[in-house]
Structure formats: C-alpha cells, structure tokens
Amino acid sequence: MTQPNDKESMLSIGKNDKKSLYEIGHVNKEKIFYSPDLNRFYRLDKDDFDLKRRMEKLESKSFVPMEISLSKNEEGGREKITIFLTTACNLRCVYCYGFGGKNPAFIDFNFIKAQIDDYANSNTKKLSVFFQGTGEPTLSFDLIKKTVRYVRTKIDDVNFQIQSNGIVKENVLNWLIGNKFSFIISCDGPPDIQNKQRPPLNKNDVGTVEKTIKKLIESNCLAAIRGTVTNYSSKRMIEILEYFHNLGVKTIDLEPVFLEGRASERKSAYSRMVNFDEYEKNLLKSCELIEEYEMVFENGYIRPAGVNKRFCGFPHRVLTTDGHIVSCLDYTPEKDNPQEFVYGDYDQKTNKIVINQKKLMNCKKISVENMPDCLDCFLKSSCGGWCFISNYYKTGSPLKPDRFRCKVIRNTTKKYLIYKIKKHLVQIKPYIYKANKKFLFSMFFNEFEMKKTDGQHLKGNPFIRINLKKTNLVNLAKKIIAYKKSRINKPTLFLISFSFQEKDLTTKNGKAIISFLDNLKENKIFFKLTRPLPFCIMPKNINVQNYNFPRSCKDCLELFIVKRNNLFNYCTKSGYRNLKKFSNRNEIFEEFKRSSNPKFLKKCMYCINAIRGNCSRVCCQ
Secondary structure, three states, rough: OOOOOOOOOEEEEEOOEEEEEEEEEEEEEEEEEOOOOOOEEEOHHHHHHHOOOOOOHHHHHEOEEEEEEEEOOOOOEEEEEEEOOOOOOOOOOOOOOOOOOOOEOOOOOOOOHHHHHHHHOOOOOOOEEEEEEOOOHHHHHHHHHHHHHHHHHHOOEEEEEEEEEOOHHHHHHHHHEEEEOOEEHHHHHOOOHHHHHHEEEOOHHHOHHHHHHHHHHOOOOOEEEEEEEEOHHHHHHHHHHHHHHHOOOOEEEEEEEEOOHHHOOOOOOOOOOOOOHHHHHHHHHHHHHHHHHEEEEEOOOOOOOEEEOOOOOOOOOOEEEOEEEEEOOOOOOOOOHHHHHHEEEOOOOOOEEEEEEHHHHHOOOHHHOOOOOOOOOOOOOHOOOHHHHHOOOOHHOOOOHHHHHHHHHHHHHHHHHHHHHHHHHOOOOEEEEEEEEEOOOOOOOOOOEEEEEOOOOOEEEEEEEEEEOOOOHHHHHHHHHHHHHHOOOOEEEEEEEEEHHHOOOOOOHHHHHHHHHHHHOOOEEEEEOOOOHHHHHOOOOOOOOHHOOOOHHHOOOOOEEOHHHHHHOOOOOOOOEEEHHOOOHHHHHHHHHHHHOEOOOOOHHHHHHOOOOOOOOOOOO
8 A cells, every 4th residue: 555645745825824735636637635624625736836825716726525524523512421331241252452251340330320410410401321331231231220210310401322232132122222222333244254253152142233233223223333344354344334234224334453452362363453455445445335325434544524633522431340430432441551541530438429630631631732743634633633542552652643553544535535526526437347348337446347138137237228118117126126135245236227219208107217216225226327317207296316317418327438548439439539638527528519419319309308408308329
C-alpha cells in the first residue's frame, strides 16, 4: 500500500479567521483540497493558487460531495453513563481484549445507585444508560432489572442501550425489547466465521446469535452490528457484509482486531491482526456496496468529516466491576490499566462516589488539540486523535498516536473521499466493460462479471433484457429472488433492461414494472436499471428517485461500452473514442449528441413530456 506523506500539502485562506486547505489528491487536471474546518472541498488548477486569500472567489470552486456529513460526538444535552455489569461471559472469543469469562465478577448494585443518586441530586433531566463490559451484560439480568426500575424513579427522561454478544435467553430478550432497549450486537459474520472467532461455551448456543439478530430487526430494536475482522476473516469482508445485508441489518461496523488480551497471544489466524493492504481493499469495496444497499457504515479507519476534539465521547463516565469510575470504554479489570484513565471510585463505607477532580480535569485535557503529531493532519477534526487508550498501549502516551495507524487512516480516507468526488462530479463510472470475451460491470472498487439472459436461465450476475410481451414479471421476480437465495452470501448484481414497443407505453405496464421493482427491493435484491423508463407510463404518485432510475439518456448505463485500452463506443456504433480524453460524463454525452443519431419510437418524437424535458424518449438502439 502506498503510504501518504506525514504532512499533506497545505494552503491557508482568510485573513482574520484563518482556515487551512489540505491537498488530498487530484481528479483529472485539478487538485482537490479539503477544508476540515468548513467541511468543503475545493477544485483548484494552477491559475487558482493566486486566489487562495480571496475567499469569495474560492467559494465558486468549492463543493460538498453528497452523503458526506459532519460527525459530532455529542449527546444533545443528555448525560450518559456506561455500566460494566460483569466480566462473566458465555463465549470464549479467541481475541477478547478483556479475557472475558476468565475471572467472573459482578458490579455492586449500591455503586450504581450511588451514581444515579448523584445525577438526580444534580437535577439531571435526561440520561442515557449503556450496559457494556468485558463480559456478557445479560448474564446480570437481575442487576439490569433493578437498575432500570431504580433509575426510572429518579430521572424522568431515560433511555437504555446494551451491547451484547447475542447469546441471550428468550425471556431476557423479550423483557429488554419490552422495555425499549436499543441493541448493539457483537457478531463477526456467517456461522462458520462466528463460531471460530467467537466460540460459545455451550454448543447448544450455536445459531442463537442469528436468531437474536432476526428478532431484534423484527422488533425494530437493533441499533448496529459490531464485527471484529481478523487475519482470517479480512479476505471475506464482502461475504460478511452480504450475510448481514441478507438478514436485514441497517448499520454495521467492521473493525480490525486489537492485539490486546487473548489476541496478544496470537495463537491462530482467528486472533491475529489483519493484513492492512487486504483490509483497506475490502473495506473500500464494502463501503461502495453498503451505499448501494442503503445501509449505514461506521468505521474508525474512514473518517471523512467531523468536528470532534476526541475520537469518541471521551472522557466517559464508566462504572466498572472493580469499583472504579474510568474515562474509557476499553478499560478492563483483567490487566494493568493506565491510572490516568481512572478518575473516581465507589466508597463502600460511606456509600458515596468520590471523584478526583484533578484527574478528571487531566482527562478532559486529553484531546486532539493537545497532540502535536496531529496538528497538521487534515483529519484531526474528524479522527479526533484516535482511541486514547489504544494510543497509550501502542506508544506509552494517550497523546501520541500510532504513526502507522495514522498513515492507514489517512490513506484509506483519501481514497474514499476521491471516490465520493468522482462518483458525484465526474460520473463516468460505473460503466459496462468488455474484455477477453467477458462482459463486466465496473464500479469504483467492485467489478461484476455479467451473464446476458432473457430471464429464463439465470447464471452468475444476470443481465436481463425484458420483453414485456413475453415476460411475466411476477414469475420473473420469484425466479430472481429464489436465485439470489441460492447464492447464499455471495454479492449478486442484476442488470435489468426493459425494451418497449409503442403498444407497451401504458400505465398498466408502468404499474406492473413498479410492482416488480418493489418486490425486488423488499427482498434485498441488488439491481440496476440500465435504461431510463418512459415518463408516460409511470404512476403519478411514484417517486422515481426511490428506484435509482437512469433519468435521461446521459445517465443510461448503455450509453457507451468500454473495451480494451480505454477505448469506448457509443450505443449508436459511431466509432471508438479514448475515454482518457473526457473529464466527466457530461463531456461524453455532449460528444454523443454531436456525433450520433440515436433512434427513438415514433410516438416519442413530439411527445410533450420529451419537449418539457421530463423524458428522454424511448430509445430503439
């Protein structure tokens, strides 16, 4: 993997309120600069550099790629408490950072009550309670129930979240769902990966996690899946993503294993660190597919934008099983923790919480603003200095980041940002590509080999050309859904192209097509329409944006096909062009209009919808 420089090229703009621009790459002939202070990107060529102090002119060169928004680690005025209920565990994860289950211990309920009383006495109106820890919280079910009942007598507005391994008894799960708990489930993927990396103590519990996830999705209580990627599973990240997508998961976080606890013993590939070249490659592939699947991806190695002084909500208020109040969620009683992360204790004799204010103030000083190595990094506001306890274990100081990890994060995030820019501004990819008798759909990080078919026989990633006269769309949908299920956890793309005759331009056919597409969406089928659909057949109450239709001839995926040596030909077969001579899809389309003479249905030639620009007419190519 090519490593970026430790310090990106930087410009300064503004006279009084000085902002920094960091060069993150280039698109075509323009350099791309990023302002983390403004969450804006700037396209600058050589002639623009003398404008760097004239903000108003630079604004004309700025843009914000779609789907990139500022992240903020804040609770909106809500206090948050994390409770480590127990170190007991019903799994024996081979990489567990806290040796879960080794020495079972449980938190003192009086400790929890004392902290809740402090919140109530300080007139706290809103509180979030998060049950977590190095063990499985639901093994402390009685403590959970007592805590919930007690806190509800003290605080008016309270919500509850729990991070669980998913091995939960049915009655416990039902109670938590009934009390509106939000769940983060730790699961590493399909059963064969899960059972090797996170083996259960009781063999009868194999398969329980998947059942738990399904029930939580049905109950609308699943907040996210948190998966750990190891040297063994990093090559299967796309398969892992597909598994969770098929289950109906909406938010997923796949993080590489930390070499702490059992993982530090490095006994097998199931607990060893990932190869970061492989991890980065599959992480970016996953990001692209997650956007296509309309899921949410959370990851510490891609930090596109933010206004954070810290990586997480540090300093947290965490109550531990050994009676401490600590600032970090990765604290574990099973090892020698850095004392600067401990700022309070529970005094059993007085039944009081004792806060060391000096230590708490020192914790609050731990931020990216006090990290010299981060001051010139373009990701300082979004990364926030990375995980402070991880920094400590790697470098001996929470304020000194791991340089290699920094380089990986910067490199991966740059590639992600350039991808977003190309996706929304350049728009040349994705496209269809022919080479060596293969028919490929080329995306930015992913590529699918397509197999042309009329829908009768489905193979590989089907490219289905649908003749409305000969095709029963209801039966075709059933066939597609059954075929996708047979592929299990293998990502499968369906390219779909409708062909129309003048007699086909009816609202009846439009409704049938929409029903067909709705059926595919409901069954989590990854499909793309290659051609625009006629405006005149669409039901009036349909929002075509929900289906990601090509809206015009310019957006049509069959407008051109790329072959070897970056040569491409238009659908009109008007001769080959060199793709490298075009900066974006607009230029490709303008050349198409100048050089091609596409054929349309006669009925479409003088249609009012085409004249008004609502429809690009039905193409006969």
